[in-house]
Amino acid sequence: MDREETMVCASMTKDPIDKLLDDAQSGKSLFKNREVLHFTFIPDVILHREDEQKKVTQSLLPLLKKSRPSNLLVYGKPGTGKTLVVKKVLGKIQERVKDNSFPIQLLYANAKEETTLYGLLVKLGRQLGLTSQKELPSTGLSISEVFNRIISVIEKNSLNTVFVIDEIDYLVELVSKSGKDVFYSLTRANERLKKGTLTLIGISNDLTFKERLDPRVLSSLSEEEVIFTNYTVGQINEILEERIKVAFIPDTVDQAALNLCSAMSGQEHGDARRAIDLLRVAGEIAEREQSDTVKEAHIRRASLKMEEDKETTALNSYPLHEKLLILAVMKASGNTTGEIYQSYKNLCKITRQKELTQRRITQMLSEIEMTGLITGKIIHQGMHGRTKKFNLTLNADIVKKAFKEDLALEDLL
Numbered sequence: 001m002d003r004e005e006t007m008v009c010a011s012m013t014k015d016p017i018d019k020l021l022d023d024a025q026s027g028k029s030l031f032k033n034r035e036v037l038h039f040t041f042i043p044d045v046i047l048h049r050e051d052e053q054k055k056v057t058q059s060l061l062p063l064l065k066k067s068r069p070s071n072l073l074v075y076g077k078p079g080t081g082k083t084l085v086v087k088k089v090l091g092k093i094q095e096r097v098k099d100n101s102f103p104i105q106l107l108y109a110n111a112k113e114e115t116t117l118y119g120l121l122v123k124l125g126r127q128l129g130l131t132s133q134k135e136l137p138s139t140g141l142s143i144s145e146v147f148n149r150i151i152s153v154i155e156k157n158s159l160n161t162v163f164v165i166d167e168i169d170y171l172v173e174l175v176s177k178s179g180k181d182v183f184y185s186l187t188r189a190n191e192r193l194k195k196g197t198l199t200l201i202g203i204s205n206d207l208t209f210k211e212r213l214d215p216r217v218l219s220s221l222s223e224e225e226v227i228f229t230n231y232t233v234g235q236i237n238e239i240l241e242e243r244i245k246v247a248f249i250p251d252t253v254d255q256a257a258l259n260l261c262s263a264m265s266g267q268e269h270g271d272a273r274r275a276i277d278l279l280r281v282a283g284e285i286a287e288r289e290q291s292d293t294v295k296e297a298h299i300r301r302a303s304l305k306m307e308e309d310k311e312t313t314a315l316n317s318y319p320l321h322e323k324l325l326i327l328a329v330m331k332a333s334g335n336t337t338g339e340i341y342q343s344y345k346n347l348c349k350i351t352r353q354k355e356l357t358q359r360r361i362t363q364m365l366s367e368i369e370m371t372g373l374i375t376g377k378i379i380h381q382g383m384h385g386r387t388k389k390f391n392l393t394l395n396a397d398i399v400k401k402a403f404k405e406d407l408a409l410e411d412l413l
């Protein structure tokens with residue numbers, strides 16, 4: 001075997017892990033600084049949000065003058081820069097007041113990440129220094145006691161606190177399960193505080209959530225309001241252009257790819273988060289392929305991948321019987337509720353699960369329908385009344401791939 005043949009042979013037999021690592025080390029990178037594409041990055045310039053930045057700053061100005069600002073409610077569609085603007089304004093204020101006698105303490109929690117109101121309050125309490133289980137146990141106290149302990153620390157240390165609660169609409173759900181009055185108390189905490197202050201900033205992307213609030217809570221939560229409008233496709237394009245300058249090596253993102261990315265993210269309501277995510281994923285795909293630039297095709301593939309990832313996450317988060325039911329829709333001989341139930345019972349038999357009643361399964365089908373993974377249509381059958389027919393909206397391969405990890409479903413895939 002001559003030298004060339006030996007090399008060809010070696011590259012054919014190369015360990016697949018080594019090959020990938022070698023390619024990554026020797027190959028060119030398209031990114032200059034990948035971190036700036038992460039959603040927590042705060043850019044120097046926030047484009048097209050001049051008005052909103054001014055309003056949020058004005059509303060929080062009293063902090064600079066050592067007094068308490070009004071509670072503030074910020075709302076607008078997802079990815080319109082709400083969190084970014086609030087964090088930037090608060091960061092700048094904190095920078096200016098850190099040496100004076102009115103230091104402010106920022107506390108941040110995302111209500112969507114918590115499953116109980118108790119959990120949310122504990123998260124805030126920990127940031128106030130109630131770090132031990134003795135000071136604030138993770139479970140077991142009444143909600144009002146947790147709240148009292150938070151208020152006591154603020155008072156004892158004369159703290160000027162700003163509670164930022166992102167996705168506050170989820171708090172409404174948490175509150176409806178327990179502690180209605182605590183939400184009210186939180187918005188009115190200042191009336192109770194003899195020393196220190198508490199300002200609440202609520203951020204929401206559900207424009208209808210206000211209608212679900214108790215009017216008393218609403219009036220104190222939204223003493224001031226700032227509404228974030230949607231970005232246009234052109235604005236998204238400019239936001240992306242700025243981000244590309246700091247994230248990518250010059251001239252590595254094709255103009256056509258940039259335009260497509262803005263158009264895809266701007267179509268619905270101008271979601272800057274989606275646009276930046278799409279660009280990041282496309283960049284990773286292009287880099288993996290060792291392409292010289294990010295092209296339109298990479299944006300399209302990134303969009304498909306993100307859609308698939310979202311569906312896979314949704315599918316995996318279902319409990320076992322919902323998963324069985326989705327597979328039953330896929331495998332049923334027809335698509336009426338009766339045929340799907342028959343198919344579901346078969347799958348229960350194979351997996352040795354105790355089947356649920358038809359009534360419960362019909363209800364479950366409607367619940368899954370609401371998430372969009374299946375669609376239902378009522379069919380009128382003349383004198384035989386009417387029936388509902390269900391279809392999967394997803395590609396069957398995505399379902400199989402998602403459920404592959406679930407050992408209980410092994411025999412069905």
Ligand SMILES: Nc1ncnc2c1ncn2[C@@H]1O[C@H](COP(=O)(O)OP(=O)(O)OP(=O)(O)O)[C@@H](O)[C@H]1O
Nearest residue numbers: 039046047078079080081082083084205239272273
């Ligand atoms: N005007 C802008 N200039 C630069 N980047 C922006 C701008 N608006 C939003 N972004 C970026 O878009 C992403 C989403 O922004 P942000 O988290 O502020 O949105 P949001 O309105 O709070 O969304 P959600 O309601 O879903 O939490 C972040 O990465 C942010 O840096």
